[in-house]
Amino acid sequence: MSVPALLSDDAKTVRKLRLNLDRNKVQDQTATIDAGTAAFRYADCADRAWNPEGYSLLWGTPIWDSADARQRLILNQLYWVAYYSQIVSAEIATIFFNQTSAAGLYAVEDFRVVCDTLDLESAQERAHIAAFRTIAGATEDAILGRRVFTWPLRGPYAETMVFGDTGPFRAWWKRLQLRTFGLLSSGNAFIACQYFLVRGLRTLNGKLVQHQLSQHHLRADDPEQSPIPSKISYWHFLDESYHFNSSTVISHDVVRSLPAPTAFERHVVNLGLRGCQQDHRHFSATINGIFWYDPALYDAVYAVLTSPGYGLARADALALMEATYTQEHAGVHAAAATHATARDSYASYLDGLAFVSAENRAQTITGRAQVAGWLATNRRAFARWRARA
Numbered sequence: 001m002s003v004p005a006l007l008s009d010d011a012k013t014v015r016k017l018r019l020n021l022d023r024n025k026v027q028d029q030t031a032t033i034d035a036g037t038a039a040f041r042y043a044d045c046a047d048r049a050w051n052p053e054g055y056s057l058l059w060g061t062p063i064w065d066s067a068d069a070r071q072r073l074i075l076n077q078l079y080w081v082a083y084y085s086q087i088v089s090a091e092i093a094t095i096f097f098n099q100t101s102a103a104g105l106y107a108v109e110d111f112r113v114v115c116d117t118l119d120l121e122s123a124q125e126r127a128h129i130a131a132f133r134t135i136a137g138a139t140e141d142a143i144l145g146r147r148v149f150t151w152p153l154r155g156p157y158a159e160t161m162v163f164g165d166t167g168p169f170r171a172w173w174k175r176l177q178l179r180t181f182g183l184l185s186s187g188n189a190f191i192a193c194q195y196f197l198v199r200g201l202r203t204l205n206g207k208l209v210q211h212q213l214s215q216h217h218l219r220a221d222d223p224e225q226s227p228i229p230s231k232i233s234y235w236h237f238l239d240e241s242y243h244f245n246s247s248t249v250i251s252h253d254v255v256r257s258l259p260a261p262t263a264f265e266r267h268v269v270n271l272g273l274r275g276c277q278q279d280h281r282h283f284s285a286t287i288n289g290i291f292w293y294d295p296a297l298y299d300a301v302y303a304v305l306t307s308p309g310y311g312l313a314r315a316d317a318l319a320l321m322e323a324t325y326t327q328e329h330a331g332v333h334a335a336a337a338t339h340a341t342a343r344d345s346y347a348s349y350l351d352g353l354a355f356v357s358a359e360n361r362a363q364t365i366t367g368r369a370q371v372a373g374w375l376a377t378n379r380r381a382f383a384r385w386r387a388r389a
């Protein structure tokens, strides 16, 4: 790392920060998203797809293959619901750590532009959360008559992965780590600055998938008429592209204006990166693009299939679920491919940063996810679940 300097001495980085903030202010989608959310009625877009076909729950699995046109629409719309329910969880954490990190960085001379950027982004996340929750909740009520993927609003210390591979001890440990990270980042400029490395990494997969989701609106024959949830995907993607830029500039460029990290600071940041690997160590055939743990989703999938709207009988639902979670199919290979792409992009995002550990640089933990392992895990877990179901 180079000799610490004032951020204002690094004219190129300051220019990047200001440009990103100014452009984000000009194209801020908050009012548009709020208006879209207020206008949403499920009945208006009940008979339309909201995402490209591949972004439907269980796409390419035996459940998808046997679904009729109406059931496929339900899986497509519930993908939106499930996907953005996970994004809500991530954005609640983002708001909190934007604020603790801004506190840690505001103590450094010249860092106002960084903190102003974070204030705007946090306000945008609140609009995103409101939109996702409103639309997802109304959609579940209409299709399922109950909540399956959405959840009551909660604080930033909860487990980020909504359907993750966790247990009571792991969840407790995670809460403790998040609280500690909040405290440390609010009083340490390097840790605060490198929260944005963790945030950038976590956003990379989102960027990949959300780009695809936003295309559904953009490529529609008449985008004006596309369903409101498709428009929200697009508007959200516009806001998030600025957030990703700021993550990258703060973690990769602004860091050069801080003193080189101590061993402790490096350790804390690498723990954060390791936590990201842990959260992303599985792929899911239920929802390609979110790294949920499929055994945690069996109850939810069963609830969808046997809902009045979807209409499967118990025996048919169980037989299709067994085929989906114990056999190889296009769905699991598509999910594995998305995971591999995300993993490559994580590795290249971390490339060239001297303080990143070899384990994080090589993405050792995310690298263990394979179709064979997914099959073995799900065969075991499904047999246990089936015995109770």
Ligand SMILES: [Fe+2]
Pocket (backbone or CB within 6 Å): 091, 124, 125, 128, 236, 239, 240
């Ligand atoms: Fe967002």
Ligand SMILES: [Fe+2]
Pocket (backbone or CB within 6 Å): 094, 121, 125, 239, 240, 243
């Ligand atoms: Fe964001």
